[in-house]
Amino acid sequence: MSDNNPHIAVIGSGGSAMAAALKATERGARVTLIERGTIGGTCVNIGCVPSKIMIRAAHIAHLRRESPYDEGLSAQEPAVNRPALLAQQQARVEELRESKYQSILSDNAAITVLKGEARFVDERTLTVALNNGGEQTVHFDRAFIGTGARPAEPPVPGLAETPYLTSTSALELAHIPERLIVIGASVVALELAQAFARLGSQVTVLARSRVLSQEDPAVGEAVEAAFRREGIEVLKQTQASEITHDGRLFTLQTNAGTLQAEQLLVASGRTPNTETLNLEAIGVETASGAVLVDDSLRTTVPSIYAAGDCTDQPQFVYVAAAGGSRAAINMTGGDVSLDLSAMPxxxxxxxxxxxxxxxxxxxxxxxxxxxxxxxxxxxxxxxxxxxxxxxxxxxxxxxxxxxxxxxxxxxxxxxxxxxxxxxxxxxxxxxxxxxxxxxxxxxxxxxxxxxxxxxxxxxxxxxxxxx
CATH class of the missing domain: 3.30.390.30 (FAD/NAD-linked reductase, C-terminal dimerisation domain)
Incomplete structure (x- = not known):
């Protein structure tokens, strides 16, 4: 092996993994890409793309119902056909997945795709439990971890036994619930809370502390004020102590009283998809499941790199893609770093x-x-x-x-x-x-x-x- 034409194993197929795979092949590497689920990862399939489509549809519905120009332009309550909106949303998701992921992989002779779950044996070897049965061993010179993250489940008594919504299942919901409770007051929770409200749900948001607690307080106050103007209830300093579901309604016991709703959306954080990789055994350090990387995207094992939502970096797809691209350069003999000092x-x-x-x-x-x-x-x-x-x-x-x-x-x-x-x-x-x-x-x-x-x-x- 020379640094310019290694065999690189890429685990995942989302923003960071695709960027790493494509940049690595540009620089002469041979890539084996391993994906256990749907090609494309979170952003195109169950994150950025479908959520922004739903948010835009909700925005249009809101403007038809109410706008600053209603004195001169007629307004009316829109009829929301959620199944039709969902079909439009999913068609665009499938189109982008095909054009931006699947066809690119199919057309790149330097990339071999394995469908299955990867597990490290040592710092140069993976085993892949293939989805269609059997197991395959992959020997590599460098490996890249781009396995992303999934919605976290907070430890609220009773929650695990209920059919609550995550951001994934909420985006696939075929109807708009009459009442919706949202646990969480950060990015995903707020975006989906407003979208559902504008499409017809009566929404209550539960904030453990305040709205957007990681931002300047004025930011959260402005968003909260906008939500209240639209009839979205925001309960700050509020947590659920018990959650039950009787087959029809969710019931939440909270410090603000008992709340009930047809649907419950839990959007209070994400968990890295790293638990099946056997990282601890080969010396890759993690913190709460997140892979620790340096500015060069290298893990604590020199031959293994990582980027994206499975790491301790900010969880934005453009950060993931930038990290994957830079990791590939470094895995093929380069020396670059990821500067997040001006990250929007x-x-x-x-x-x-x-x-x-x-x-x-x-x-x-x-x-x-x-x-x-x-x-x-x-x-x-x-x-x-x-x-x-x-x-x-x-x-x-x-x-x-x-x-x-x-x-x-x-x-x-x-x-x-x-x-x-x-x-x-x-x-x-x-x-x-x-x-x-x-x-x-x-x-x-x-x-x-x-x-x-x-x-x-x-x-x-x-x-x-x-x-």
């Missing part, structure tokens, strides 16, 4: 949440002396003409230099504006640099410039497109 995060609620870099609390914890400004959307022309001014843009900067440290936004198009902040952060721009840049008028991203201008002036005293 987007939550597809309405309004959207988007962040990059450090919050005030993060920056202060790292020893920065900071200055920050928050611009409410009633100061952003695009939001004003949209008649949709709920939300804000916040910039955190180093006080003395003005260097950008982070941006948090809650806005209708926050996910679109945040990449500009990413590039500014990468370029070490200051708030003055951003304030002096040209931004197109009547775009939401112009709010980033306006927020930067508030460090030195009152933007309420500017004309509409004053530079």
């Amino acid at each position: 995060e987007v939550i597809f609620t309405d309004p959207q949440v988007a962040t990059v870099g450090l919050s005030e609390a993060d920056a202060e914890a790292r020893g920065y002396t900071i200055d920050s400004r928050t611009l409410t959307l009633d100061n952003v022309p695009r939001a004003l003409v949209n008649f949709d001014t709920g939300g804000f843009i916040k910039i955190v900067a180093e006080r003395d230099s003005g260097r950008l440290l982070g941006v948090q936004s809650v806005a209708g198009e926050a996910g679109e504006l945040i990449q500009t902040a990413v590039m500014a952060l990468r370029a070490d721009m200051t708030v003055n640099d951003i304030a002096d840049e040209l931004f197109p008028y009547l775009t939401m991203v112009e709010g980033l410039k306006l927020c930067a201008q508030t460090f030195t002036k009152d933007v309420k005293q500017l004309s509409c497109c004053a530079g």
Whole structure:
């Protein structure tokens, strides 16, 4: 073997695994890809793609029912045909799985696909229990773990004996329940809670502490306010102590009282899919099941790499794919690292949440002396003409230099504006640099410039497109 043409075993077929396999073959490697389930992993099959389709459909339903223009445009309660929406959703999932995963694997002669469950024998050998029977041994020069994660089951008495929904089964639900309780108040829980509410469910969200507890408190408060405006009940500091199901209704005993609903969605975290890999026996270290990797995506065993949701990295498919690609470079003789210092995060609620870099609390914890400004959307022309001014843009900067440290936004198009902040952060721009840049008028991203201008002036005293 030379470093440039090794045999690499890739376990998994999702975002990180596919990126690793394809990059490795580009660099001359021969790949054996092992998948025990459906090709494509979480994102295309049961995560990003179907959830965003459902969220978009729910958004359209919401606008038909209610919009800022109802004084001049007729509104009506939409008839929701959930089976038809589900069929449309799944057809697009199958289309993307075929075009972006299965056909690519079939067309790449350097990749051999094995359907089965992999288990490490040692740091150069795997056994694969084949789905169609039998076992196959795979000897490799390098291995990549990209097995992803699955919804976690919290240890609530009685929960395991009930037919509760996970994010996976909720996206496949063929009807919209009259009442839905959601346990969890982070990304997946909030996205699906709002989608179901907009499609017709009466929704109650149980937050163990507060909404989006890992974000700046203002972010969670803004999302909570938006939910309440739409009739979504949010119970903070609330936990279930017992859950039962009588064949018709779920009953939850909580510190806020007894709650009942037709369906219960549990979306309170994810568990890495690593327990069957025999990692401990070969010296690959984990923490709560998550594979520990360094900046080069190497595990504690030099010949084995990992990326994605099965590791201790942030659980975003673009992080997984970037990690898989960089791991492949390193497995084939390269030397690159994964820099997450300017990693954007987007939550597809309405309004959207988007962040990059450090919050005030993060920056202060790292020893920065900071200055920050928050611009409410009633100061952003695009939001004003949209008649949709709920939300804000916040910039955190180093006080003395003005260097950008982070941006948090809650806005209708926050996910679109945040990449500009990413590039500014990468370029070490200051708030003055951003304030002096040209931004197109009547775009939401112009709010980033306006927020930067508030460090030195009152933007309420500017004309509409004053530079």
